[in-house]
Amino acid sequence: MELLKVENLTFTYPKQNPDAAEPEPTLQNVSFQVQEGAFVVVCGESGCGKTTLLKLLKRELAPAGERSGNIWFHGVEQAALTEREAACEIGFVLQNPENQTVTDKVWHELAFGLENMGVPTPVIRRRVAEMACFFGIDDWFRKKTTELSGGQKQLLNLAAVMVMQPKLLILDEPTSQLDPIAASDFINTLRKINKELGLTIIMTEHRLEDVFPVADQALIMDQGRVLLMESPRQAGKDLKKLNSDHKMLVGMPSALRIYHGLDVEEEECPLTVRDGRMFLEKNYRNEIRHFERKNETVSEDAPFVMRMKDICFRYAKDLPDVLDGVALSVRQGEIISLLGGNGAGKTTLLKIISGTCKPYRGKIEVFGKRLQKYSGKELYVNKLAFLPQNPQTVFLKMTVREDYAEVRRTMGYSKEQMAQKTEEIAATLHIEHLLDRHPYDLSGGEQQKAAIGKILLLQPKLLLLDEPTKGIDAWSKRQLGMLLKQLKQQGITIIMVTHDVEFAAEVSDRCGLFFDHEITSLDVPEEFFCNNNYYTTAANRISRKAFDNTITCEEVIALCRQNGKKTDTSVQMQERR
Structure with missing residues (x-):
């Protein structure tokens, strides 16, 4: 039985800059049907329209813009759905779990949607208890949501949607911020929901290793259009027949x-x-x-760019240590990748190196100088730059181009130099078409690439990257990997926190596993990945x-x-x- 039908859907975002050219449609004549109980994975390059398509399927999340075409849910046109049907029967899990958590306690979060729908208290208690048992979250049922790991938050978001008993579950890259083990567990949970409850699932994903084999259909998008929609095995075979150089082939x-x-x-x-x-x-x-x-x-004669010893850090006096006796030395021109579970302390370590957080014990030197000896902006001009996990925090202006222009003050560029460097970075990252768009209107992958561009304009000698491949398609990852290797050849040192084991294996000089508040191992990729079962490549x-x-x-x-x-x-x- 047909649950969802999309017919000739075209969508164009509004023009942000009056002087810019008319924007191209993000979606062009998209048509497909989804049968009840199907598991559909939507994939394609960053910016091909995947997230826009999913948001248009959820009426309350539909972006502003010019739209044509039709969407039917259970044979009813989307605009004719009642508020209760639209809210309860179509569930949506966002890419960033932080953006969907609205209450202070786990059990509050599970009950929140039902309370808003006016469901009787006994029914709420029964449904919440059932969902907590089904998802195995009864052990942290009364915890604060702020105390949860990234994987737990995403699982909670899924449970909070499922307690509404939707008929269609939509997920926008739900594993992008999860470590490999948590991501695999999350996909297995979705598979269980699909098989045991018969729930229809549509999800976008760049990490196809786990989800592609369990899906019933793969919908491959290309520049706002549906390129293929068939079984994953057949789609994988037909994609190369259509175009032997298609960018999505490297993402399979x-x-x-x-x-x-x-x-x-x-x-x-x-x-x-x-x-x-x-x-x-x-x-x-x-x-x-x-x-x-x-x-x-890197040669052992290369100078040390960063050295730390016995670093200990906690966020409050009454909280346990996040870092406990961490030691790390990095030489000029090295690319170091740090892997590990959500909440292990990897991001905190980058904040320590960047001077954002101060350890209560230990020593740290950057470019041969104690970190606390740097004053004002000294450390951040031509020395160190930090790309945070959330790329939106990098942007302050109405367009990407205006945001890049802010770097001019810091670096002392002339207008001509700034314009030239902006065009060079945009060409390197293939984001020329994004320069005149609002940063918040970009897809997650596009935001990530634009944020990397702004960081590179600072011309740092030590680059700290927190999940640089998050939300980026496989072809763009390859381009980013080539860029990082070029920076390495220029003597730039890179310390990267990532959940992307394939990317780490391809670009790193050394890889380390973060566990139990410290770096437990640090070795060349060959030794590191060949001796692991889970933190290794497929x-x-x-x-x-x-x-x-x-x-x-x-x-x-x-x-x-x-x-x-x-x-x-x-x-x-x-x-x-």
């Missing part, structure tokens, strides 16, 4: 990327780690097991039985080609070697 699950990279069209398209392992075992030899990678580690999970040290899809593909297919003759093997 690792098993699918390896399959495409080896051009084995006659084989069934693999989606999961298990599928990928079976694909390699069936088709490729593994006499050559070790991947020879170039050693690009490519490593797929290939670790066949090969010894492959951690990226490109490395797996390279070794498969070196070894050759199992059907190859020994002569062909010799030619390949």
Whole structure:
């Protein structure tokens, strides 16, 4: 039975700057149907219209702008839905859990929507108790919402929506701020809801590794249009047939990327780690097991840019330590990635380095000078820059271009220099079309790229990045990775906190795991990822039985080609070697 129907939906945001050209439509003639009980994943590049589409499906969240086309829910046109139907039967979980939490206690949050709908108290108590048990949150049922980790907050938001008993659940990149384990748990919870309760789910996601295999349909968008809508396995196969260089190909699950990279069209398209392992075992030899990678580690003679020792920090005297005896030394030109669970203290560590928070114990030096010895803006002019986790906090003006112009005061640029540098950064990040738009009208990924651009205009020698790939599509991540490597070649040092293990594996010189208030290990990517089960890449999970040290899809593909297919003759093997 058809639950949702979208027909010829076109949407254009209003023009922000009177002098700017007329804006292009964000959505163009979008049409699709969703059957009751389906699990649909919507994917595409940052800025292709995914978030706009989802918000238009929820009447109360629809953005201002010019719209045409129709949306039907259960055969009723959206505008004709009653307020109760629109509020209760279509649930929406936002990308940032902080933006959806409105009360002080967990149980208050669960009851909030029902109370607003005038549901009787006994019914509220029963529904809240049932949802708390279903989601396993009864252990922190009476906690303050401020005490929850990022994963717990997102799970609470989901439970608070589910207690309303919606018929359609919409989620906008719900795992973008979760660590790999929490993200996997969250996707498994959605799968359980879909299978056991029969709830229809539509969600956008850039991290497709876990969600693509469990979805019934994949809706792939391209520049505001629907490119494909079919089963994930078929969509993955047909996408390359449509365009062998399509940017979304690098965002597919690792098993699918390896399959495409080896051009084995006659084989069934693999989606999961298990599928990928079976694909390699069936088709490729593994006499050559070790991947020879170039050693690009920073010389031990390079000067230290930042050193800290025995750093301890807590947010209040009566609270436990967030950091306890943390030690870290970083040399010039290094890219360091710190991984770990939500709430482990990674962001706090970046705030300590940037001088935003002051430790109560320990020593920290930046560029050979004690941090407390810096005065005024000395540390932040051509020395250190910090990209926070929420990119919206970077923007203060009505357009991205005006925001960039604010950097001129700090750096002392002339108008001509400022204009030139703005265009250079915009071209590097491929955001020229965003310069005259309001920062808050951009998608999460577009905001992230625009915020990175503003930080780079400060020309820092030490760059602190807190979740720089959050909300960014895979192709843009690749461009960002290339940019970070270029900055490294210029002698710029980068310390990055991330949940994106694939990105960390590709760009880092060293990776560390944050656990129990300190950095428990710090090693080169090969050693770090090959010895982990959970904090590792999907490519490593797929290939670790066949090969010894492959951690990226490109490395797996390279070794498969070196070894050759199992059907190859020994002569062909010799030619390949």
